[in-house]
Amino acid sequence: MRIVIVGGVAGGMSCAARARRLDETAEIIVLERGEHVSYANCGLPYFVGGEISDPAKLLVQTPQSLHAALNLDVRTRHDVTGLDPEQRVVTVDTPDGTMRIGYDALVLSPGAQAARPPIPGLDSPRVRTLRTVDDALALREQVEAGARRAVVLGAGFIGIEAAEALARQGLDVSVVELAEHVLPPLEPELAALVSDELRLLGIELRTSIGAAGIQQGAEHDLVALSDGTLLPAELIVLSVGVRPDTAVFEAAGVACERGAIVVDEHGRTSIPGVWAVGDATVSVDAVTGVRRPVALAGPANRAGRLVADDILRPGASRPIPHPVGTAIVRIGSLTAALTGVNRSALDAAGIGYRTIHLHPNQHAGYFPGATQLHLILHLRETDGLLLGAQAVGAEGVDKRIDVLATAIRAGMVVDELIDLDLAYSPPYGQAKDPVNLAGMIGENVRTGTLALWYAQDVDHVLADAFVLDTRSRAEFATGHLPGALNVPHTELRDRLDEVRTAAAGRPVRVMCASGVRSAIAHRVLAQAGFDSASLSGGILTLRAALGDRAAELLRFEGAMQDA
Amino acid sequence: MRIVIVGGVAGGMSCAARARRLDETAEIIVLERGEHVSYANCGLPYFVGGEISDPAKLLVQTPQSLHAALNLDVRTRHDVTGLDPEQRVVTVDTPDGTMRIGYDALVLSPGAQAARPPIPGLDSPRVRTLRTVDDALALREQVEAGARRAVVLGAGFIGIEAAEALARQGLDVSVVELAEHVLPPLEPELAALVSDELRLLGIELRTSIGAAGIQQGAEHDLVALSDGTLLPAELIVLSVGVRPDTAVFEAAGVACERGAIVVDEHGRTSIPGVWAVGDATVSVDAVTGVRRPVALAGPANRAGRLVADDILRPGASRPIPHPVGTAIVRIGSLTAALTGVNRSALDAAGIGYRTIHLHPNQHAGYFPGATQLHLILHLRETDGLLLGAQAVGAEGVDKRIDVLATAIRAGMVVDELIDLDLAYSPPYGQAKDPVNLAGMIGENVRTGTLALWYAQDVDHVLADAFVLDTRSRAEFATGHLPGALNVPHTELRDRLDEVRTAAAGRPVRVMCASGVRSAIAHRVLAQAGFDSASLSGGILTLRAALGDRAAELLRFEGAMQDA
Incomplete structure (x- = not known):
């Protein structure tokens, strides 16, 4: 049996290696358009930034090492330009001319190409x-040739990594992003923390704006933005997304959806004998059921392995799991990560949900080095099913997101997070881990024990409700919402009459710094018959979610309201 | 309603706080025998070692703060000495004399006492x-008074933390442990790594031995071991386990099992109106069904919260989950953690299982700072259900154990670990995370794609099988098993006839450094018709599991066997 695999990175290589483990007799040919197979594509920004100094480290495997260990026939600079599904033959451009290669099973892992928007001048060298x-070698060369200014078009994960890498190399870096904030999949109240960190790294951010054109010059190019701003740069990184690299296969009759190859749960395409995996295929979102390509290494590797199973052990292989879409990025001293879906995906899918915010320490507060995590969970309104989670912080972000990704994969409801036995000792966590705490808050919300209000509703609240601020007098004096009454949560039980008089029949909207004290206060108020709700995530979240608007609202008043 | 809670740490305090959140009108009285409530008991070793300098940091809450925030009536130095379940009254020794306090609901959270074995002289000051x-203040005082030598009796989690704390303060520390190795719940092949690290910290380990007596002296005591050794010490830490502190309640008729209070799934004891939580209660092991007390903060807090729910929302509260038994400890630059059950618990319960070992990097190998994790999983033989996991390493241990604890709680089989979408970027993990890799190995074992042999069977293998070592020639030359043939895995396909001749009909037992190359070789051999198996965890695990015996077996032979 001859298995031909198109594409020698991630999914394709995983498929080839698994196929060999299952079958010593198969002929396994991997055709890779580029110079290298199985390279560390996620490591490229760190080579550009100098944290990885030896480019050889990026080459995890070579055709020689793969032949020696796994008897794979890996051919680089082999570009598949045609597919004849009837004859089961692919046409390949090689350094020695065009050739035709027959197959018994064909696995398409062509990946994606960088999207190239129609910006005049984008062909500048x-x-x-x-x-x-x-690409990484070329960028590093430009840096070493003395580039001083860089513009990064697109503030997604790779754009942000590229921006940090170039800033680390001493360049002045501007990032241009069409969306309202960097890392568009992150919720705005977390993305704001990432933006602050990027600015600390000296990176200039320009959001809600696009590039209108690139003017080539002798010393540098000028990136013209849609508002007329001109950004000079010796180096421009284009990272505005990717699109599946499937034209050859679509032309040959492989069914595609908006350019991505349609596959069934075993990775089979519309054509018998042809499978496909990775960034070029349509995935079904595990939470929303939405169909779109997912450009992540993990799901690609997983699919590659399962396709090898399906080819060589037909009937016995497990279905390819729907990706949950977990991703992570380092930004200076911070980490940002997410799993499952975000608000905009839930809104688009019409799924009712509740959101909770919390800011626990990553480990025991009394142990040296405690820092805050900023954690968001989205829960299905009907039953508390975990739909998505995001976190930003200096430490412990990856652990909590991985636990939550596991819980989402397991189909847990938020109450079940309370029951997780997570490893506790002061250097590692808390006796009530942030994930357990999220479960408690989520359960309280689900059962109505806790009612929340959200930062984005602040104008409605100011118009129609009575704001009760349960922080200490000293905290209150540093800035508070207009019209808020300050009753520290420890005094509330004795001052309920005062609150009742001041509220004058309006709903009471409670707030504190992070949402802990206001939740205690909410319970006191709710049991005393008030229409009460606690600000989710407190002023920490309000500041991050509303930015300048929050600064304007939380004005310092210099005096204690209730002195 | 009056709720009386006996014990103001962990479970008791969690119950009190939850009860108040649910019911503003309840009278909630917490009776604590000691001076402090809600203190950071897991932080005590770090105060002794000086990492936490201010003892006030250990007092997370005070009776005053709990009254202010939650209107709790917290009474320290209140020792419950009697219970009259008919009258619903407890008798309490207080600084002001004995008093009787009635209750509507009584929650017992008395915790455990240090076990005191019958060692003569144990009453030495x-x-x-x-x-x-x-205790922590007294130890710190002894250190500051100039203690130079310490003996720690018992090498469990707290004993090891105490030993490291005292070594960090400059003392000469010996640890004495009856079991064969430190941290007895760890498998020996991981405990060996912890022992090495403790020795690097300058700590002397004496295992498989007990203390026979303590001789008090003017300048120091002498700890006499059962082999006659005398260890001089100005300071002796007793940490040989705990026993439930339940005598008062058992005497009053609360049903107990070997001293631990029997509770149902809502924490109810045999007596109406009396609940119990925490270290003093019998838990049912989530994996084996074995009944025993579990002395961990997380399950105690969880049970306390759910008991408050059962008291105040009867019928609506969830059952208290069976603890999975996740624990973690820092040892110098290492972390050791475990979840679920270990070999001895599985053997005792008569559950058939398979074990896998792996040593992946905690993050991408090409990214600076990559270090090995040492990971063990136990799987149910019949279906691959996850039963337990353990890990030791410098980084990323807590994350993997928490993910595996979540998977165990979710009832996952090992194959499902492959499907977990864990966060990947080079600083945080690998595109195939160690947990995914464990899933792949486990699935291969479950389906028979991979056959394993284990280090502890080495003598049988040497007697009856043919050993094939698939490392490089250079590695082989540094030491190998007697009689082993060296065929680097990259040459195996061309040298199968040679292996067949040398094996002469015996089973082939393959090995390499960590188990990766031998697994590839196993697939080649199995498909060529050999009775083959790969050494689980490779020589790394063999060395750790067999210690001196491994050093003796893996003798350096100075020449290449197959030169």
Whole structure:
């Protein structure tokens, strides 16, 4: 049996290795368009930034090492330009001319190309993407040749990593992003923390704006933004997303959806004998059921392995799991990570949900080095099913998101997070881990024990409700919402009459710094018959969610309201 | 309604706080025998070691703060000495004399006492336990008074933390442990790594031995071991386990099992109106069904919260989950953690299981700072259900154990670990995370794609099988098993006839450094018709599991066997 695999990174290589483990007799040919197979594409920004100094480290495997260990026939600079599904033959451009290669099973893992929006001047030699080892080498060369200014088009994960890498190399970096904030999949109240960190790294952010054109010059290019601003740059990184690299296969009759190959739960395409995996395929979102390509290494590797199973052990292989979409990025001293879906995906899918915010320490507060995590969970309104989670912080973000990704994969409801036996000792966590705490808050919300209000509703609240601020007098004096009454949560039980008089029949909207004290106060108020709700995530979340508007609202009044 | 809670740490305090959140009108009285409530008992060793300098940091809450925030009536130095379940009254020794306090609901959270084995001289004033803030203050005082030598009796989690704390303060520390290795719940092949690290910290380990007596002296005590050794010490820490502190309640008729209070799934004892939580209660092991007390803060807090629910929302509260038994400890630059059950518990319960070992990097190998994790999983033989996991390493241990604890709680089989979408970027993990890799290995074992042999069977293997070592020639030359043939895995396909001849009909037992190359070789051999198996965890695990015996077996032979 001859298995031909198109594409020698992630999904394709995982498929080839698994196929060999299952079958010593199969002929396994891997055709890779580029110079390298199985390279560390996620490591490229760190080579550009200098944290990885030896480019050889990026080459995890070579055709020689793969032949020696796994008897794979890996051919680089082999570009598949045609597919004849009837004859079961692919046409391949090679350094030695065009050839035709027959197959019994064909696995398409062509990946994605950088999206190239129709920006005039984008063909400037100073514009690079960051997808391949050659891209990384070229960027590093431009840095070493003395580039001083860089513009990064697109503030997604790779754009942010590229921006940090170039800033680390001493360049002045501007990031241009069409969306309202960096890392668009992050909720705005977390993305704001990432933006602050990027600015600390000296990176200039320009959001809600696009590039209108690139003017090539002798010394540098000028990136013209849609508002007329001109950004000079010796180096421009294009990272505005990717699109499946499937034209050859779609032309040959492989069914596609908006350019991505349609596959069934075993990775089979519409054509018998042809499978597909990775960034070029349509995935079904595990939470929303939405169909779109997912450009992540983990799901690609997983699919590659399962396709090998399906080819060589038909009937016995497990279905390819729907990706949950977990992703992570380092930004300076911070980490940002997410799993499952975010608000905009839930809104688009029409799924009713509740959101909770919390800011616990990553480990025991009394142990040296405690820092805050900023954690968001979305829960299905009907039953508390975990739909998505996001976190930003200096430490412990990856652990909590991985636990939550596991819980989402297991189909847990939020109450079940309370029951997780997570490892506790003061250097590692808390006796009530942030994930357990999220479970408690979520359960309280689900059962109505806790009612929440959200930062984005602040104008309605100011118009129609009575704001009760349960922080200490000293905290209150540093800035508070207009019209808020300050009753520290420890005094509330003795001052309920005062609150009743001041509220004058309006709903009471409670707030504190992070949402802990206001939740205690909410219970006191709710049991005393008030229409009460606690600000989710407190002023920490309000500040991050509303930015300048929050600064304007939380004005310092210099005096204690209730002195 | 009056709720009386006996014990103001962990479970008791969680119950009190939850009760108040649910009911503003309840009278909630917490009776604590000691000086302090809600203190950071897991932080005590770090205060002794000086990482936490201010003892006030250990007092997370005070009776005053709890009254202010939650209107709790917290009474310290109140020792419950009697219970009259008919009258619903407890008798309490207080600083002001004995009093009787009636209750509507009584929650017992008395915790455990340090076990005191019948060792003559154990009443020496130089002997301390490490259970309370006062214990920690006393140890710190002894250190500051110039103690130079310490003996720690018992090498469980707290004993190891105490030993490291005292070594950090400059003392010469010996640890004495009856079991064969430190941290007895750890498998020996992981405990060996912890022992090495403790020795690097300058700590002397004496295992498989007990203390026979303590001789008090003017300048120091002498700890006499059962082999006659005398260890001089100014300071002796007793940490040989705990026993439930339940005598008063058992005498009053509360049903107990070997001293631990029997509770149902809502924490109810045999007596109406009396609940119990925490270290003093019998838990049912989530994996084996074995009934025993579990002395961990997380399950105690969880049970306390759910008991408050059962008291105040009867019928609506969830059952208290069976603890999975996750625990973690820092040892110098290492972390050791475990979840679920270990070999001895599985053997005792008669559950058939398979074990896998792996040593992946905690993050991408090409990214700076990559270090090995040492990971063990136990799987149910019939279906691959996850039964237990353990890990030791410098980084990323807590994350993997928490993910596996979540998977165990979710009832996952090992195959499902492959499907977990864990956060990947080079600083945080690998595209195939160690947990995913464990899933792949486990699935291969479950389906028979991979056959394993284990280090503890090495003598049988040497007697009856043919050993094939698939490392490189250079690695082989540094030491190998007697009689082993060296065929680097990359040459195996071309040298199968040679292996067949040398094996002469015997089973082939393959090995390499960590189990990766031998697994590849196993697939080649199995498909060529050999009775083959790969050494689980490779020589790394063999060395750790067999210690001196491994050193003796893996003797350096100075020449290449197959030169």
